[in-house]
Amino acid sequence: xxxxxxxxxxxxxxxxxxxxxxxxxxxxxxxxxxxxxxxxxxxxxxxxxxxxxxxxxxxxxxxxxxxxxxxxxxxxxxxxxxxxxxxxxxxxxxxxxxxxxxxxxxxxxxxxxxxxxxxxxxxxxxxxxxxxxxxxxxxxxxxxxxxxxxxxxxxxxxxxxxxxxxxxxxxxxxxxxxxxxxxxxxxxxxxxxxxxxxxxxxxxxxxxxxxxxxxxxxxxxxxxxxxxxxxxxxxxxxxxxxxxxxxxxxxxxxxx
Numbered sequence: 001x002x003x004x005x006x007x008x009x010x011x012x013x014x015x016x017x018x019x020x021x022x023x024x025x026x027x028x029x030x031x032x033x034x035x036x037x038x039x040x041x042x043x044x045x046x047x048x049x050x051x052x053x054x055x056x057x058x059x060x061x062x063x064x065x066x067x068x069x070x071x072x073x074x075x076x077x078x079x080x081x082x083x084x085x086x087x088x089x090x091x092x093x094x095x096x097x098x099x100x101x102x103x104x105x106x107x108x109x110x111x112x113x114x115x116x117x118x119x120x121x122x123x124x125x126x127x128x129x130x131x132x133x134x135x136x137x138x139x140x141x142x143x144x145x146x147x148x149x150x151x152x153x154x155x156x157x158x159x160x161x162x163x164x165x166x167x168x169x170x171x172x173x174x175x176x177x178x179x180x181x182x183x184x185x186x187x188x189x190x191x192x193x194x195x196x197x198x199x200x201x202x203x204x205x206x207x208x209x210x211x212x213x214x215x216x217x218x219x220x221x222x223x224x225x226x227x228x229x230x231x232x233x234x235x236x237x238x239x240x241x242x243x244x245x246x247x248x249x250x251x252x253x254x255x256x
Contacts, residue, residue, distance in 0.1 A: 019107050020115050027119035031085065040080040040184070041127060046134060049073045052194055053138045061196060063225075070135040070142070071220035072193040077127040078153060079191075079213050082120050082160035084184045090116070090168035091176035099255050109255070117161060124157060144223035148230050152223070155238035156216040162245020163212070169253030187213045192221075212241040 014022075031037050052058055053066040060068035093099050103109050132140075167176050189195060191213035197205050208214050219234030 014106075016108075016111060020111050020118070023107060023112065023115035024118035024122070027115055028122050031089065031119055031123055034089070037085045037089065040085050041077065041123060042130065045073050045077045045080065045127070045131060048076070048194060049131060049134055050138070053135075058194055059196075059199075064139055064141070066135055066138045066140045067142075067225050068196070068221065069194060070131070070140045071224045072217040073131055073135075074128060074153075074220055075156065075191075075213055075217035076188060076193045077131060078124060078156045078216060079160050079187060080184065081123050081127065082157045083164040084180045085123075085164075086116065086120060086161060087164035087168045087180040088177050090165060091171065091173040091180075094168060094255065095173035097256075103255050113165070117157075120157060120161060124153070128153070142224040143227035145230070148223045149220060151235060152216055152219045152231070152238070155235060155242055156212065159212045159216075159238050159241035159245055162242055162247070162249050165249040165253060166245055169249060169255075187211065192217045210237060212238055215241075 031041075049066075049069055052060075052069050053064075056065075058065075090099070099112075102112055107115075135142075164180070167179060171179065187193070190200075190208055191211055192208070193213065197208055197214065197218070200208060209218070215234040215237035219231040219238075222228040222231050222234070
C-alpha cells in the first residue's frame with residue numbers, strides 16, 4: 001500500500017516453477033477426469049492383467065502367467081499414457097486453439113511441454129502402484145534391481161512421449177485419434193505385451209524387437225521375471241527412440 005492508503009498494482013508473471021507446477025496439476029486433473037483416458041490408462045491394462053493371468057488364453061511359457069504378464073502390462077500402461085493418451089489430448093487441444101492460447105501466456109512453450117510430461121509421470125506412478133498391487137494379489141513374484149526398472153520406465157516414457165507429441169503436432173486431431181488407437185492395438189498384439197515374441201517368425205521377430213514397447217516389455221521382463229542385470233540393449237533401443245521422437249517433435253510440432 002502507498003502512504004495514501006491505495007493499493008499499488010504489481011503486474012507480472014508468477015515464478016516459473018509455480019507456473020509449471022500449477023499447469024502440471026491442471027493437466028493431471030484433466031487427464032484423470034477424462035473417461036476415455038481412464039479407459040486407456042487404467043481399465044484396459046487392469047482387465048488384461050486379470051484376464052490373461054486367470055484364464056489360460058495365451059501360452060506364456062513355464063511358470064506363472066502373471067510373472068510373464070505383469071512386466072508387459074506395465075509397459076502397456078506407460079505406452080497408453082505417454083503415447084496414446086497424450087497424443088489424443090494434445091491433438092484436440094491443438095485443434096481447438098488451446099495450445100495457441102497457452103503459447104501466448106507467460107508460460108513458455110517448453111514449460112508447457114514440461115508440465116505435460118509431469119502430468120504423464122504422475123499418472124504413470126498411479127498406474128504402476130495400482131497394477132503392482134493387483135499383480136501381487138494375483139501371485140506375482142518379481143525379482144531384479146529397482147534402479148534398472150526405473151531407468152526402463154523413464155526412457156520408455158521419454159520415447160513414447162516424443163512419438164505422441166510428434167503425432168499430435170503434425171496430424172489433424174481426427175487422424176491422431178485414429179492413428180494413436182490403431183498403433184495402441186497393433187503394439188498390444190505385436191509388442192510382446194501379452195503374446196511372447198518367440199511366437200512370431202524369426203524375421204518378423206527381429207523387426208518387432210526394435211519397437212519401443214518390445215524393448216520396454218522385454219527389458220522389464222528380463223529384470224523382474226528373470227532377475228537379469230541392467231538390460232543395456234533394451235535401454236539403448238529406448239534411448240534411440242527417445243532422441244529421435246523428442247527431436248522430431250521439437251522440430252516439426254505445429255502449435256496451430
